[in-house]
Amino acid sequence: MGCAISVLAPKTAGECKTEDAVVHLSKEQIEMIKESWKVIEEDIAKVGIIMFVRLFETHPECKDVFFLFRDVEDRDRLRISRELRAHGLRVMSFIEKSVARLEQLERLEVLAVELGRSHYPYNAPPKYYSYVGAEFICAVQPILKERWTPELEEAWKTLFLYLTRLMNRGYQERNRHQQVGASPKERNIAL
Template sequence: MGCALSGTGLDPGKAAGDVNGPVPRSEAAGSELIASDSDPPLPLSEQQKELIRQSWVVLHQDIARVGIIMFIRLFETHPECKDVFFLFRDIDDLQQLKMSKELQSHGLRVMSFIEKSVARLEQEDKLEQLAFELGRSHCRYNAPPKYYEYVGVQFIAVVKPILKEKWTANVEEAWEGLFDYLTWTMKRGYHDAEQSNNINQSSHTKRRAQSGLKANQNAV
C-alpha cells in the first residue's frame, strides 16, 4: 500500500496465507509487500481479523508516535518518497522532521485510515469503498501507486517492538494480508481515477478542436 497518503501536504503538481504460522511474506519478499494489480489478495480469515483487532487495541494507545516513526523510517529507506510531499521535500534533517507539526498531522491521518480499516473488517463493502476512494484521491495529488506498499512494510517494522511478545508470525501474516488488500484496492482506485481523467481530457481536447474547426468555418 500503500502509501496511505492523504491530500493535505501532498504536492498537487507532482491476503494472508495459512494462519498456522507460515514464513512472513515481508521476509520472503525482501521486506517489501507486493500487491498484484490484477489478482486480488486472498481474503483474511476470521482468526486473522481477530488478531488484527486485538493488536490494534494495544497500538491505538500510541498511534501518534507510530505515525511519526513510520514516516521517518519511510523517508530513511525510500528518500524518493519525499518528492511527493512538498512540505517535507527540502528537509534533510530527520530530527527536524520528527518535530514537524505537519508530519505529525499527516502521520495521524494515516493512522486514522488504518483505524477505520480495522473497524470495517466485518464490513467488506465499506472497507473496499474506503480504500478505493483513498486511491482515487491519491491520483489527484500524483502520489504514485508504487509507494503504497511501502507504508505497510514500515508500519509492521514499527509496531513489532511495541507489541513485543504479542507480536507473532501469525499476527504479522494477518497485518500483511490487510495491507495487501488495502494496497491492491487503492491501486484500483488510483487507476480508475486516472482513466476517468484521461477520458475527460480527451473529451475536452475534442471539444476544443471541434470549436476551433467551427470558428474557422464561420470565418470563411
C-alpha cells in the same frame, strides 16, 4: 534499519495473491489484528511519525510527494514536524477505519478505493502504498513486543496487500477518468 520487510508486494507472478486476499483472513487473524490494534492505538501518533520517518529514510523518493518535506534531511526535524504528525494521524485513522471494517468488506472496499482516488492529484504512485504498509509493520513490532508473532505479521501483511490493491484500483480509475476528460495532447496521443 532494523526491519527485514522491504515491500509487501509479491516478487513474482507465482507469489501473487488475489485482490480478495482479506476475504481469506480467518476469524482468528481478524481477532489478532483487532487485538493488536488496541495496543497500537495507544501510541497512534508515535507510530505515524515513526512510519513516515522510516519511509523517507528507506524510500527517499517518497518525499517528492510531500512538498513540505522534499528538502528536509534532518530526522529530528521530521520527528517534530506538525505537518508530518498530522499526515501520520490521517494514515493511522485510515488503518483504524479499515480494522473496524474487516467484517464489512463492502464498506472497507469503498473506503480504500476512494483513498486511492484521492491520492491521484498528489502524484502519489501506487507503488508507494505498499511501502507505507511495510513501514507500519516495522513501526509496530517494537510496540507490540512479545505479542508480535509470525502469524500476526502475516495477517497484517495480508490486510495491507488487500488495501494497497484497492487503493491502486482507485488511483487507476481516477487516472482513466482524467485521461478520458483530457485532450489528445494532454494524453500524449499523437494526432
